[in-house]
Structures are given as C-alpha cells and as structure tokens.
Amino acid sequence: MPANPFARPSQEAATSVRFEAEVLPWLDAAYNLARWLVRNDADAQDVVQESLLRALRYFGSFHGGDARVWLLAIVRNTCYTLHARHAPEGRHASLDDEALALPDDCPSPEALTLLAVDVGSLRQALERLPPPLREMIVLRELEECSYKEIATVTGQKIGTVMSRLARARERLRAELSHPTTEAGRHDVR
Known part of the structure; x- marks a missing residue:
C-alpha cells in the first residue's frame, strides 16, 4: 500500500504540536505588546499574525528556554520592521470602551467616573511616551517581564534596560503630574 501523499511527516507534526504547546499560550502577551507598540487594534492583530508566521518558520532555531520571551522578541522586531516600512509616527488609535471596561464589582457611579x-x-x-520608553513600561509593568527577560526581548544590556525603565517611569510620572494644556485652560484657580 503506497504512503498517503497528503499526510504530514511525523517530524513536522511533532514540531507543530510542540509549537502549539510552547508558543500559543503566549498569544495574549504578544497581542498586548503589539497593541502598545503600534497603537492600533487591527495593526496589532496583523503584527501578531506575522510574528506567529515568523515564529513557526524559525521554530527549529528555538532550543528551549522561555518561549514567552522568544515570542515577545519576535513581536517587538516585527512591530519595528513593519512600522518602518508602512506607518508614519504620528498615528494614534482611539480609546475604545471595551478596553476601559471595569469588572462588575458594583462601585458607585462616582468611583467609576474617577477610575475611568x-x-x-x-x-x-x-501613549505620549516615545516607543522605546513605552515598550519598557509595557514589558515590565503589564507583561511582568524580569530585567533579564526585557534585555533578551530588546537585545540590550541589563544596565540599559534598568536606566531606560527608570527614565520611562520618571517620564510617565511627569506626564501624569502635569495637566495637559487643554485641561489647564479649564481649571478654576
């Protein structure tokens, strides 16, 4: 009986199973990083899709370790590669209500307003932070990566990661403590 020409070789099937087990659990982290870097839901989905294709294509070069860090590095590089080719820097995504949705803990309307x-x-x-500082905050505070993991994702030394993260936090603190000019015009003094 001849072999089925449509059957996948066992090595390819094993690679596919391993890829699904090690990489796919980190899809949410990949999308979160992509969303903050490209600042647009549709573009973030495209980046994640392209990143997964690249990850699958080069999965043979992944020799264990932290699959999340490996995937986040691919997402970061894909974001910057596609961004350099296609998108102007001045694009901003609108905030959608779903992203700001709160859990149903029944807080008061006043508390909801203040939290929003x-x-x-x-x-x-x-959003106002430059991309290198924004990515540091996203990786450390939202994705909870260690300094070593961030260094691996970004290809930088740990000292550089630490100093950029300190600058990013300081800049974010300054952005939050100084009202914008629009808000300042409406302040009652």
Whole structure:
C-alpha cells in the first residue's frame, strides 16, 4: 500500500504540536505588546499574525528556554520592521470602551467616573511616551517581564534596560503630574 501523499511527516507534526504547546499560550502577551507598540487594534492583530508566521518558520532555531520571551522578541522586531516600512509616527488609535471596561464589582457611579478618568489619563500618558520608553513600561509593568527577560526581548544590556525603565517611569510620572494644556485652560484657580 503506497504512503498517503497528503499526510504530514511525523517530524513536522511533532514540531507543530510542540509549537502549539510552547508558543500559543503566549498569544495574549504578544497581542498586548503589539497593541502598545503600534497603537492600533487591527495593526496589532496583523503584527501578531506575522510574528506567529515568523515564529513557526524559525521554530527549529528555538532550543528551549522561555518561549514567552522568544515570542515577545519576535513581536517587538516585527512591530519595528513593519512600522518602518508602512506607518508614519504620528498615528494614534482611539480609546475604545471595551478596553476601559471595569469588572462588575458594583462601585458607585462616582468611583467609576474617577477610575475611568485615572485609567484614561494613564493610557494617554503611556501613549505620549516615545516607543522605546513605552515598550519598557509595557514589558515590565503589564507583561511582568524580569530585567533579564526585557534585555533578551530588546537585545540590550541589563544596565540599559534598568536606566531606560527608570527614565520611562520618571517620564510617565511627569506626564501624569502635569495637566495637559487643554485641561489647564479649564481649571478654576
């Protein structure tokens, strides 16, 4: 009986199973990083899709270790590669209500309003950071990567990661503590 020409070789099947087990659990982290770097939902989805294709294509070069860090490095590089080719720097994505949705813990309307203002202010301040500083905050604070993992993702030394993260936090703090000129015009003094 001849072999089935449509059957995948066992090595390819094993690689596919290993890829699904090691890389696919980190899809949310990949999308989160892509979303903050490209600042657009549709573009972030495209970046993640392209990153997964690249990750699958080069999965043979992944020799164990932290698959999350490996995938995040691919996402970061894909973001910057595609961004350099296609997108102008001045693009901004609108904030959608789903991203600001709060868990149903029944807080008061006043508490909801204050929290929405805080979350909105934080999102806007994070959006205003330059991409290298924004990526540091996203990787450390949102994705909870260690300094070593961030260094691996970004291809930088740990000292550089630490100094950029310190500058990013300081810049974010300054962005949050200084009202924008629009808000300043409406302040009652």
